[in-house]
Amino acid sequence: MDLARSPLARPFPDMPAIAGVTLRVARAGYKAWDRADLTFAELAQGTALAGVFTKNRCCSTEVEVGREAVKTGRARALIVNAGNSNAFTGHRGREAVDQIMRHVSGRLGCPPAQVLVSSTGVIGVPLPLDKAKTGIAAVLDSPPCGWREATDAIGTTDTFAKGATASAMIGGTKVHLNGIIKGSGMIAPDMATMLGYVFTDAAVEPAFLQQCLVAANARTFSCITVDSDTSTSDTVLAFATGRAGNAPLAGIEDAGADAFMAALGDLCRQLAHLVVRDGEGASKFIAVHVTGAVADDSARRIGLAIANSPLVKTAIAGGDANWGRVVMAVGKAGEPADRDRLSIAFGGIWTAREGLPVEGYDEAPVAEHLRGEEIDIAVDLGLGDGRATVWTCDLTHGYISINADYRS
Amino acid sequence: MDLARSPLARPFPDMPAIAGVTLRVARAGYKAWDRADLTFAELAQGTALAGVFTKNRCCSTEVEVGREAVKTGRARALIVNAGNSNAFTGHRGREAVDQIMRHVSGRLGCPPAQVLVSSTGVIGVPLPLDKAKTGIAAVLDSPPCGWREATDAIGTTDTFAKGATASAMIGGTKVHLNGIIKGSGMIAPDMATMLGYVFTDAAVEPAFLQQCLVAANARTFSCITVDSDTSTSDTVLAFATGRAGNAPLAGIEDAGADAFMAALGDLCRQLAHLVVRDGEGASKFIAVHVTGAVADDSARRIGLAIANSPLVKTAIAGGDANWGRVVMAVGKAGEPADRDRLSIAFGGIWTAREGLPVEGYDEAPVAEHLRGEEIDIAVDLGLGDGRATVWTCDLTHGYISINADYRS
Known part of the structure; x- marks a missing residue:
């Protein structure tokens, strides 16, 4: 089914590079789509991680593994598979995620738990391991790409690419925040999901990054709905590479913490609105x-x-x-x-x-x-x-x- | 808007007379419909009353008054206005209900609280008192009518008349239960509602009748949904005239109480299914x-x-x-x-x-x-x-x- 571009679509914004983030895409071939469907974000050593996840009781393996990773507060890589949600696939789905984590962590020389994996698409079909392996091998050797390419590659039945950018001053240092997101409800025939990723070059301690993300989420992603159906895979992750060089933020009392929280909230609201604008059948x-x-x-x-x-x-x-x-x-x-x-x-x-x-x-x-x-x-x-x-x-x-x- | 008859419609059943219940209909003219829109059920002295109501926090005056009436456990009359829900109409809506109760109770020589009133239709327009008075005067002098006529008169945008019947043996006495219902969700442009009425000639103490209705409701009306939107006026009332002559049922231990509960549950399930079968746009x-x-x-x-x-x-x-x-x-x-x-x-x-x-x-x-x-x-x-x-x-x-x- 070809979906017409939403009448509420917005143009993709100009998004600056984020120091410490390198994006790559490749084609694993999860679906017959003739386009990249596997996205790899390499993150600088020491990148802080925060995440919020679906409350659906039948969540995917990726969500369970992601929750554990957030407890450690550190990430080196993000892999996004588009075309297969790997949800409701039992131990075989879990094995596919484990293998991806081991493969990527081996290449980067980091613990497997620092490789975040998201999958989105059809439910109930285990992620095909051969395609995942081929895709991972290809993506690791792909040239870096821009934000638009990565946003296109994480989409499934989205009718337009959804990205947003914001900045804040922390002390005398300007930090940048970029976000990309996919989803527009639960688009047939697949169990589509909302996956959102925020990248910033700000230095932020993981616990405070999590606090900021939870606060922003409560007033943005948790305040949108397309059709009341909560997906099994909804995930929003925030990565802070620290490469902007600001004094690390560890709490709300720190200079610039207010500005960072405001910028993150603004970014999340932009992204949340874009999901609504791509709501299935939306005209208003x-x-x-x-x-x-x-x-x-x-x-x-x-x-x-x-x-x-x-x-x-x-x-x-x-x-x-x-x-x-x-x-x-x-x-x-x-x-x-x-x-x-x-x-x-x-x-x-x-x-x-x-x-x-x-x-x-x-x-x-x-x-x-x-x-x-x-x-x-x-x-x-x-x-x-x-x-x-x-x-x-x-x-x-x-x-x-x-x-x-x-x-x- | 003319609504096509639901493809899931069922024929109206043959329903026996219920001793102690006299039905009449008249035209109050609440809407431009060329049909009866005011229904009056006169109930024998001593009729036991039970009721369950919407949990919507913005419920109608009729629901508030009905809850109070159920506490007394006795009813002599039911008036149903179709075409105006009288919900969200403040003190003027309340006055209209009071006047109807006074007028009918004066005629029957009973306390006003024993006159139950339901209204269904457009929200936010106070029930026009002149039309109500004209209709009440007409209905009190109308000849008795059958179940089909009363069912048609309580409907609004229903696409078919919905009635059901059941019977049970209490000791050696056969008792009859008839039910009629209207509603199919919240049909545009009016705030339509589910209104259901069960009439039986069985002798049942009010407290036990309430217990039976609550139990039946939990597994029937509370287990249906058309569109997840809870109306402001949903009401199911049960009236037991006692004219069958059985030994009055006062508790679950009484002979025949099981059979009565089973028959009431069966009747309520039939009625609940009919509402789903008239669900807006339903094809399955x-x-x-x-x-x-x-x-x-x-x-x-x-x-x-x-x-x-x-x-x-x-x-x-x-x-x-x-x-x-x-x-x-x-x-x-x-x-x-x-x-x-x-x-x-x-x-x-x-x-x-x-x-x-x-x-x-x-x-x-x-x-x-x-x-x-x-x-x-x-x-x-x-x-x-x-x-x-x-x-x-x-x-x-x-x-x-x-x-x-x-x-x-």
Whole structure:
């Protein structure tokens, strides 16, 4: 199935080199695609590692191994296989990952645990070891490539290449952060996944890098949804090579730590938005702003209940300011909510205030807003100071076509 | 929008009269429909009442009032308004319900709290009091009608009338149970709801009737889903007139209590299935059988995660035995699950066993099964004795058309 480029796509940005990161791609031939499908990022000695992973209880071997690696806090290499997720493949899937780790670590002269492996694509088929070996041999001898090439090689059914860049000043030193990501929900016929990688030349201690990534993740990747289906392989890894030469960041009190966290948060938000923009069948990018909840986490759960509601998503697809469906979604979230304090706005126009429809509100600007590609829904609970923003896309015939009309 | 009759529709059954229940319908004119939209069930003195209601935190006034009424355990009348849900309408919605209760109770000479009111339809528009008064006056003077007429009158965008009947022997007395229900998810453009009513001539104490209804609900209405969106008005009420003359049932130890519970459970399951069969855009009726979970409730939550997964539902729509998506849905449920003990079958054929795809399974009968209208998915967790069955429908272009292509 050829997927049309998402109407919400963004151009790939200019991304600077990151000192201590060398990218290479090769073709392992995991699928019939005539393109590179194996990506290798070589990382300078001493690179700090952080990672967050899917909460799916049926996660892939790669996720289990990655969780262990993050505990050590160091990485020398990242291998990404595209076209086979190696999930639900038992001991044979595990063996393939082990072999890749041993092979690459032997070449680099590092412990196998410092080789991170990700795989994305069809589920239930063990990663073919012969193809992996051929691909690894080829990629180790390939010339270095740029960010765009690596981003293309990690994609599966993505309709556009997704990358972002940011920078921050730490003391007098400018550090750079680049991120690349793939995924747009769970694209048929494969169990596609969200895989994201952040590379920075900043010097950051692993524990603090993990703290920064967890904080950024909570407000970015954990606040997006395409179809409510959590993949078995979702992974975001951060690598800090330390080659920028700044005084290493070890905690939030350190000079420049705020700036680094802000830049990382910005980068992760950019990447998260790009995934939503490539959501299956998406025609509109929707931001759901929840305020007045009893706590931030409560606000986030209410935002996700709205963003995951098929009825809200189809209403937006149809350009319908159906705030009744938003009321329903708030109520089903199971979080504290008082119907008689609830207010709802589309594009900044309140259509319901404190439990009652706003009589005679000006429908023209609301209709105009809903005809656009960028939709804002604001919900105020009127209960407390909790707030969150969640991003999603609409639910269209395109989603059904991608996921139902195609036989695996 | 004219909705085509669901391909999964069932004929309306022959339903006997229930002693102590008199049905009447009239036209209040809540919508432009040229049909009765107000239903009145008069119940014999001493009728026991039980009820279960939506857990949506933004529930309607009718749900709040109904919860209070259930505490008293007695009912003399049921009024159902179709075309306006009266939800999210503040004090004006409450006033309309109060007036209906007063008016009908005045006529019957009973406390207002013994008049149950349900409303279903558009959200956010207070129930028009003038139309309600006209309708109530008309319905009180209408001739009695049959079950089919009452079922038609409570419907909104339902594509077929949904009723079921059952009977049981209590001691030497045959008792009858009739049920009628409306709803098929949340049908655009209105906030449609599931409203179900069970009438029996059995003599049952209110507390035990409530116990029976809660038990039946847990395995029937609480085990269906069309689109994961919980309405603000879902209500199931049970009325026992006692006119069959059996020795009143007061507890599970009483002779015939088992038979009554079984008949009520059967009736509720029939009604629940009919709602799924009228699911928006449904082309297939899906049963998800979960076994081997750590507990029954855990099994139910895993079943609902599968039944609510857009990717599983679209796969079934496309006739695709995509067990990878079932693995994903099991894992995202958040319940105890071990990927390496998980087994999955379609139509009785195991396609994955204990964490591995079954190599060379016979695909022909699986494909044949998936081409049918009745789909069975079995999931064994391999962990314990917990089990549950959940029912849903597939997710098709019809769902998008109903909910997105139509502007309210």
